[in-house]
Amino acid sequence: MYTLKEKTVVTLRVNGEDRQALIRPGDILLDTLRDGLGLTGAKPGCLNGDCGACTVLVDGTPIKSCLMLTAEAVGHEITTVEGLSDTPIQRAFIELFAFQCGYCTSGFLMVCHALAGQMQTPPDAVIDEWLESNICRCTSYEEIGKAVRAVLNGEIK
Amino acid sequence: MIPFDFEYHRPASVREAAVVYRQLEEAGKAPVWYGGGSELISMARVGNMGFGAVIDLKSIPDCRLLDNSGDEVHLGAGLTLDEIRRSEKFPLLGQTAGRIADHTMQCKITLGGNLASTIIYREAALPLLLGDATITTGGEKGIKRYRIRDIFRDRLQLPKREFIVSTSVARQYAEAPYFHIKKTKNEKIDYPLITTTALIANGYLRIAFSGLAAYPVRDEVVEAILNDQSIDFERRAEGAAAALAGILLEDMNGSSAYRRFVLKNTLVSILESIKDAQVPCIR
Ligand SMILES: Cc1cc2nc3c(=O)[nH]c(=O)nc-3n(C[C@H](O)[C@H](O)[C@H](O)COP(=O)(O)OP(=O)(O)OC[C@H]3O[C@@H](n4cnc5c(N)ncnc54)[C@H](O)[C@@H]3O)c2cc1C
Ligand code: FES
Ligand code: FES
Helix, strand or coil, X not given: CEEECCCEEXXXXXXXXXXXEEECCCCEHHHHHHHHCCCCCCCXXXXXXXXXXXXXXXXXXXXXXXXXXHHHHCCCEEECHHHHCCCHHHHHHHHCCCCCCCCCHHHHHHHHHHHHHHCCCCXXXXXXXXXXXXXXXXXXXXXXXXXXXXXXXXXCC | CCCCCCEEEECCCHHHHHHHXXXXXXXXXXXXXXXXXXXXXXXXXXXXXXXCEEEXXXXXXXXXXXXXXXXXXXXXXXXXXXXXXXXXXXHHHHXXXXXXXCHHHHCCCEHHHHHCCCCCCCCCHHHHHHCCCEEEEEXXXXXXXXXXXXXXXXXXXXXXXXXXXXXXXEHHHHCCCEEEEEECCCCCCCCCCEEEXXXXXXXXXXXXXXXXXXXXXXXXXXXXXXXXXXXXXXXXXXXXXXXXXXXCCCEXXXXXXXXXXXXXXXXXXHHHHHHCCCCCCCC
């Protein structure tokens, strides 16, 4: 049985590196990444599971880090937007202007990167469904859709 | 940030979970079962709920069961909605799960968490009610099995100190032709105005709803009216809507009169699809 009773230093595997963080058992992953590890790419938005700005990958699956305890992530592979540098999806967002203010961008990048990692040729309905997990107040939806499709169909590598 | 401290326990077996629950309770820690944690974290963050310890059930192998090799489909309570959908083992439940919250949340919300939710919708319960599911629980006295109708009356009523380990449905029901129609007030991703699920077993239409009332509803009187071949579809739908009129919700998603209107039209369209053999999800 894995147990955390009080403030403890845990090892988290983030972007391929082992990182130590001092956490309370009740800390959420978003706060640990931002305040404990200085990885501020995942953004706080609604803190309620609605907006997706805080999305990270856990074992390759998109997860809203505002609704995950850090304790749950111990022993799993966490990827944040800081781990996506020089990836096809990063290039696609830049080349196709898939952001305006950029607040939602890291969350969308994580969802798009996970989708491209899990499926080679997802139907349009599946792409839309994955993207519907996130909200962009600047309404860059059209460009975000184009960026992920450009990666999926190999136009941007 | 959650504004209070609590302990985190991740047992590796049903027995370990039962033992730690009792120990925490005796130590005055007010433990809660923890599935995906999305509801517990949201509620704790805004102070709607307090607890001294969470017991994360997701790593218990029995809660990860995913099997349809025999006459039944068994699904562990710790599976996420996304895992259930991708497994394609119970298509109606998969489709229902695929319309709860959004895709990323479906990768976190568990079957057990949705069934035990304090939020009124509990959409994943509908296919299980239609399939006369068995709920397997774990606790101090080991494993127990309950018929869903005995333990899910409006909401899950588990004996104290027990948790859901898995659910089982006969393949005859899991593989039956089905309907799933989720209507929301506005956005596609939202709580339901009315979610209607139905399956046809031995030529008989079974039907259950979420969002219609303050709890998931499956009603034998309504099913008898809808299956009454001596009256036309309009009158069957009217009769079913009238039978449910007393429990219709009246809230910001819609008035009870609007729900009754939507319900009646949904029922007519389902009955017409069956007549035309256009059951949309027939496999
Ligand atoms: C953004 C968002 C959108 C949503 N949209 C919908 C929707 O459209 N339709 C819908 O039906 N619901 C919806 N929900 C509600 C959601 O399905 C429930 O809150 C559900 O309980 C969350 O599951 P979880 O596994 O995260 O539960 P948790 O937070 O882990 O637990 C919820 C409750 O269940 C108990 N519990 C958990 N697992 C077990 C178990 N194995 N045995 C016994 N008790 C257990 C916990 O003690 C707690 O009381 C939404 C939630 C969010 C955050
Ligand atoms: S901040 Fe996590 S979903 Fe909005
Ligand atoms: S680019 Fe501004 S919120 Fe999406």
